[in-house]
Amino acid sequence: MLVRRTDATTEVLADPAARIWEGASAQTVNLMQAPAAMQPTRYIATKWRDQPYGGLASLAVRGLHNGSGIAFRLQWRDATKNAVRHENTDFPDAAAMLFPLTADAPLFMGSEAHPVNLWYWRADHPERARSDVATGIGTSRVVDDTSLSARATHDGEGWTVVISRALRIGQHAGESVQIVPGQTLRTTFAVWEGGNLERAGIKAFAPQWLELQIEA
Amino acid sequence: MNTRTGTGREIGGKVQAPRRQLAMVFDLNKCLGCHTCSISCKRQWTREEGMEHQWWAVVNTMPGKGTPRNWEGMGGGWNAAGEPDPSRIPLRDEFGDAWEFNKAEVFHGGKGRETFLQPRNPDGSKPGWGPNWDEDEGGGEYPNSHFFYLPRICNHCTHPACLEACPRGAIYKRDEDGIVLINDKQCKGFRFCMEACPYKRIYYNHVRDVSQKCIFCFPRIEKGVAPACARQCPGRLRFVGYLDDENGPIHKLVHQWKVALPLHEEYGTQPNVYYVPPLSPPRVDANGRVDPSRPRIPLDYLESLFGPRVAGVLEVLKAEKEKKARGEPSELMDALIVYKWPDDIFPDFTQDPAEL
Numbered sequence: 001m002l003v004r005r006t007d008a009t010t011e012v013l014a015d016p017a018a019r020i021w022e023g024a025s026a027q028t029v030n031l032m033q034a035p036a037a038m039q040p041t042r043y044i045a046t047k048w049r050d051q052p053y054g055g056l057a058s059l060a061v062r063g064l065h066n067g068s069g070i071a072f073r074l075q076w077r078d079a080t081k082n083a084v085r086h087e088n089t090d091f092p093d094a095a096a097m098l099f100p101l102t103a104d105a106p107l108f109m110g111s112e113a114h115p116v117n118l119w120y121w122r123a124d125h126p127e128r129a130r131s132d133v134a135t136g137i138g139t140s141r142v143v144d145d146t147s148l149s150a151r152a153t154h155d156g157e158g159w160t161v162v163i164s165r166a167l168r169i170g171q172h173a174g175e176s177v178q179i180v181p182g183q184t185l186r187t188t189f190a191v192w193e194g195g196n197l198e199r200a201g202i203k204a205f206a207p208q209w210l211e212l213q214i215e216a
Numbered sequence: 217m218n219t220r221t222g223t224g225r226e227i228g229g230k231v232q233a234p235r236r237q238l239a240m241v242f243d244l245n246k247c248l249g250c251h252t253c254s255i256s257c258k259r260q261w262t263r264e265e266g267m268e269h270q271w272w273a274v275v276n277t278m279p280g281k282g283t284p285r286n287w288e289g290m291g292g293g294w295n296a297a298g299e300p301d302p303s304r305i306p307l308r309d310e311f312g313d314a315w316e317f318n319k320a321e322v323f324h325g326g327k328g329r330e331t332f333l334q335p336r337n338p339d340g341s342k343p344g345w346g347p348n349w350d351e352d353e354g355g356g357e358y359p360n361s362h363f364f365y366l367p368r369i370c371n372h373c374t375h376p377a378c379l380e381a382c383p384r385g386a387i388y389k390r391d392e393d394g395i396v397l398i399n400d401k402q403c404k405g406f407r408f409c410m411e412a413c414p415y416k417r418i419y420y421n422h423v424r425d426v427s428q429k430c431i432f433c434f435p436r437i438e439k440g441v442a443p444a445c446a447r448q449c450p451g452r453l454r455f456v457g458y459l460d461d462e463n464g465p466i467h468k469l470v471h472q473w474k475v476a477l478p479l480h481e482e483y484g485t486q487p488n489v490y491y492v493p494p495l496s497p498p499r500v501d502a503n504g505r506v507d508p509s510r511p512r513i514p515l516d517y518l519e520s521l522f523g524p525r526v527a528g529v530l531e532v533l534k535a536e537k538e539k540k541a542r543g544e545p546s547e548l549m550d551a552l553i554v555y556k557w558p559d560d561i562f563p564d565f566t567q568d569p570a571e572l
Contacts, residue, residue, distance in 0.1 A: 040383040042300050043302075089305050
């Protein structure tokens with residue numbers, strides 16, 4: 001997918017309703033259920049063995065940058081907006097992008113030698129995304145919750161979420177993907193349907209990398 | 217997934233036991249249902265925002281629905297085949313929410329004669345349950361009504377279902393004393409532990425987005441101080457010690473005299489809180505005749521909680537009690553009476569916290 005360079009301000013890029021998104025090339029990313037066999041504990045695998053989850057079929061992705069900032073707009077269908085955590089069984093809707101920090105990082109949350117950087121957005125704090133680093137399933141930890149910005153809207157049929165960040169960041173540089181215009185990098189996605197109590201590995205995920213060409 | 221320790225996990229079909237295990241024994245014949253344990257725990261640990269509804273140490277009237285409501289029917293733990301038994305997350309109102317009272321109106325609003333103190337849930341709704349909602353309802357029909365109190369905390373299980381359910385390895389069991397803890401820096405509030413725990417003793421902190429539970433007062437333990445619930449207990453019924461300490465009351469009650477039984481052993485988690493089951497007065501028939509052969513608390517009910525050994529334990533307790541009544545010595549009764557406090561009830565944790 002081409003991430004076009006524009007001269008729009010970072011503020012415009014961060015706006016999910018900005019007109020400029022209409023001109024960005026869109027990519028449909030197919031999702032599948034994160035397999036029960038991949039769940040890290042027997043409890044989770046047993047509990048969810050016969051229950052449907054990760055049913056979201058696809059996600060529409062667009063990306064733009066302006067030389068200093070980059071933004072991704074994620075859109076998916078979800079008629080039930082789950083945005084609060086009040087009841088013990090409340091799990092907000094969420095989405096994440098995963099970027100390898102080394103060339104050989106595995107798609108499934110990285111590995112000890114090949115960490116991955118996660119950009120995680122959740123509907124209970126829609127204006128703030130979190131940067132995590134992971135070295136395998138169950139290992140993600142927060143790098144910071146300040147480097148990423150987010151804005152989200154729910155129109156009754158689904159979510160439109162924009163996650164944006166500076167192309168390169170100095171703080172926690174080694175644990176954050178650094179993006180250079182002209183480069184090609186890889187990413188992948190996950191979406192959690194909060195209304196179905198989806199969290200952790202109970203999710204829909206993209207089983208292959210999406211190549212991003214960052215326009216020079 | 218646990219990066220801290222393998223203790224408490226099943227590895228290659230074997231449960232990894234800790235080097236030592238701390239345990240408690242609650243003598244139900246002495247529990248007066250005063251809730252001082254609950255309050256002392258609350259004052260010590262659960263006063264922060266997001267913890268208002270948390271009661272790590274509860275006392276339930278039995279027979280009763282308990283905390284959370286009907287927890288005994290919720291599943292969790294391990295089935296007979298050693299597989300996890302799927303369960304669900306109890307709701308706020310099933311635990312009992314953090315009630316607020318109309319104190320301003322009643323005490324300061326001049327309405328003291330028109331209205332009265334009424335609890336409200338934080339969302340304004342009327343509470344439908346609380347940590348001791350069915351207090352003293354009990355079971356049976358007059359003249360054979362009966363109840364007893366069942367104090368409950370986290371069981372710091374040898375095979376904790378919570379620990380193995382957590383996808384983040386945020387729960388660990390300490391090798392030195394078997395205390396089960398949630399590392400709240402590692403916890404992400406996924407709440408699989410709340411599902412997996414068959415005793416339903418884990419709470420969700422919705423402010424911090426983490427799961428929280430009884431910590432066996434480990435900071436006190438490390439300084440030789442007994443857990444708050446045990447030290448403050450007016451009935452002096454909460455014994456604390458290491459299971460392997462042959463001179464301590466825990467080992468004697470559990471392994472030597474064998475009068476302390478686990479609650480719902482069939483849940484498979486190997487709990488480390490044990491109960492001395494309650495004796496009860498004899499049943500009375502419709503004509504007022506006492507039948508000394510039948511206890512008022514039905515044996516099958518006690519067996520449903522503490523397993524098939526209850527009858528034998530009650531016989532031992534009765535016999536030892538009678539010995540004592542006849543003026544003969546009974547080491548077991550002396551231990552249960554706790555003549556010397558705190559030395560006889562938690563010998564390794566007698567340090568007075570006020571003197572630290």
